[in-house]
Amino acid sequence: MLRVLAIDDEVPALEELAFLLRADPRIGQVICAGEAAGALRDLSRILVAGERLDAVFLDIRMPGLDGLDFTRLLTGFAAPPQVVFVTAHDDCAVTAFDLGALDYLLKPVRPERLAKAVGRLDEVVRRNAAVAEDAPPRPDDDEMVPVELAGRTRLVSRRAVTHVEAHGDYVRLHTHEGSFLVRMPLASLARRWQPAGFIRIHRSTLVASAHISELRFDGGRAAVQVGGELLPVSRRHTREVRDLLVRRFRHDDPARGSTPVPGLPGD
Structure with missing residues (x-):
């Protein structure tokens, strides 16, 4: 089952997103964070501990570290999770996909649209897992x-x-x-x-x-x-x-x- 991190500085939006994600039978765990900088540190601890995190669902416009900068920083990890943007702004989609985002959802999030994004995520995670079995990461890869x-x-x-x-x-x-x-x-x-x-x-x-x-x-x-x-x-x-x-x-x-x-x- 999928393990994901949800990030949004607005509490009602974060709670709604977490509720919808947990309602999907393909999601096994949802970790919540109210700001991106702290979430980045939590993500580092998760990956360093050897635990799996399949995706990050996050807003774009947040105080401090915004969603786009957060995604740019993810490229520094040896095995970064997939990124799905969940935002009220439609003007950053091109930049988001240039950064390698898996999907881009607009608020208010429709359950059927979120389910489609989770389906894409599940497919990508399964495919990457199959590839990793044949070609495990090299120990000299940086982190x-x-x-x-x-x-x-x-x-x-x-x-x-x-x-x-x-x-x-x-x-x-x-x-x-x-x-x-x-x-x-x-x-x-x-x-x-x-x-x-x-x-x-x-x-x-x-x-x-x-x-x-x-x-x-x-x-x-x-x-x-x-x-x-x-x-x-x-x-x-x-x-x-x-x-x-x-x-x-x-x-x-x-x-x-x-x-x-x-x-x-x-x-």
Whole structure:
């Protein structure tokens, strides 16, 4: 069954849309949000946790982040949900479809028109699922994470993240440009980003192995050099980190110009 997110800043309109969606037997769950910026953060947590979201039904004219900008930001996700606009304005249809919208519904929404949009969504989701079985996403595909910065929402590329630290219910993403606090569990992020080369070095720290330049041992304690920071490796994770970097070291071929990681033994 389909899982969708409904976004509208007008409460009566949101309640009506959610009611109509839940009445459709093809819809299994409807998540509601009253504004787009918060919905974008919720969407990021859902996808990072490895959960499925099939579509977003949203208004266009909303304060702060509007529906069109929300849709533009969705393109940064590795597997963005389908988008169906539900609006009282008919002057944005061309732009909406240029952005890849699945459908464009005008308020007040007629149940039969919404049912047609859900039918199209169901067909697309089934087709995409069949394709994904034959060609699963590559682990090196990038992913974007929405973060709040000075009251604005921006996207941070996973490839730019050097390491991640847990802060209670939040994580802090560290990049060369700065750090960003995001509400999501470290455990979920670790599972999702493991295929992209992120490794747990401590119960509260996740590191991108590509950004590790050195592994150090001092008095039985291990640490990794990531940029200008030396991050401690817990005893529990030391062997895993060492084995990973040894494999990377042995895979590197100096004749091709690659640089081995210092601190690791030779063959």
